[in-house]
Amino acid sequence: MSFDYLISILKPMLEGAQMTVLLFIIAIVVSIPLGFILTLSVGSRFKPLSLIAQGYIYVMRGTPLLLQLLFICFGLPMIPVVGEYLVLDRFVAACLGFILNYAAYFAEIFRGGLLAIDKGQYEASQVLGLNKWQTLTKVILPQMFRIALPSVANESVTLVKDTALLYAVAVPELLHFAQTAVNRDFTIVPFFVAGIIYLIMTLLLTMVFKWLEKRFKFE
Template identity: 90%
Template sequence: MSIEYIISILKPMLEGAQATVLLFLIAIVLSIPLGFILTLAIRSSIKPLSWFAHVYIYVMRGTPLLLQLLFICFGLPMLPVIGEYLVLDRFVAASLGFILNYTAYFAEIFRGGLLAIDKGQYEASQVLGLNKWQTTTRVILPQMFRIALPSVANESVTLVKDTALLYAVAVPELLHFAQTAVNRDFTIVPFFVAGVIYLIMTLFLTIFFKWLERRFKFE
């Protein structure tokens, strides 16, 4: 293994890592707020809405993410009548699959955070004269966020690693270029390089969430 060889494979692999990072950012930015909305739907007094939210979470968490990606990328276009209108760009389809899947997981994380808040917090807020909106935004949500933050951090790290599933739906990303180099050069070095890149990405993400935990712990 020479430095020159590593440098030669590093450029295309870093280009693939751009797709990895982009997918991560799209999924995390959209699935977290959607997950919170889904949590509110679960707690809604409107029974059909609550039922739908529960079923959605059960389906998305109960089936493999890879199966969901394959269905969105290759299954939707095969649907009768409407299939021709559901042909999506592979990256767009994969992003949709990740968003839908991680929305369900984040919804469960936020629901757990809300359940962990003592009911006395609601009663104390009423005694202080806070209305429902003030209680939610000033008392409940900050506590929920602190409780849920470690789980959100763990799920975010998992999301980075799950982006490797793009390889299965023919979207060029980090693992795709690593596998191409392995097949071409008959060496496993590209796999080690890909592993290092994943470790660096998860390291930065872990440091960021540790900083968030320290900040919100003392506020």
């Protein structure tokens, strides 16, 4: 194994890592707000909305992410009549699958955060004359975010690792290029390189969340 060989495999793998990072950013930016909306829907007094949200969370958390990705990529186009209109670009389909799946997990994390807030906080807000919106935005959400942050961090790290599932739906990401190099060169070195790249990405993400935890801990 030479330095030149490492450089030759590193370039395409870094290009694949860009796809991994792009998927992560899209999924995290969309799934966290969607997860919070689901949390509010579960707690809604409108029972049909609450039941739909609970059912959605149960299905998305109870079935494998890989199965969901395969269904969106290959199953939707097979639906009679409307299937031809549901053919999506593989990357778009993958983003949709990750967003829908992780929104359910974040919804449960946020629900746990809300349940951890003492009921006295709501009563104190009423005594101070705050309306429901002010109570939610100024009292409840900041506390919920601090409580839920460690779990959100853990789920975000899992999301980075789960991006390897893109390989199963033929999206050229980091693992795809690693596997290609292994098959071509009959060496496991690309797998070690891919592992190091994943470790670097998760390390950077962990550092960001540690910084956030320290910042919000003392506010």
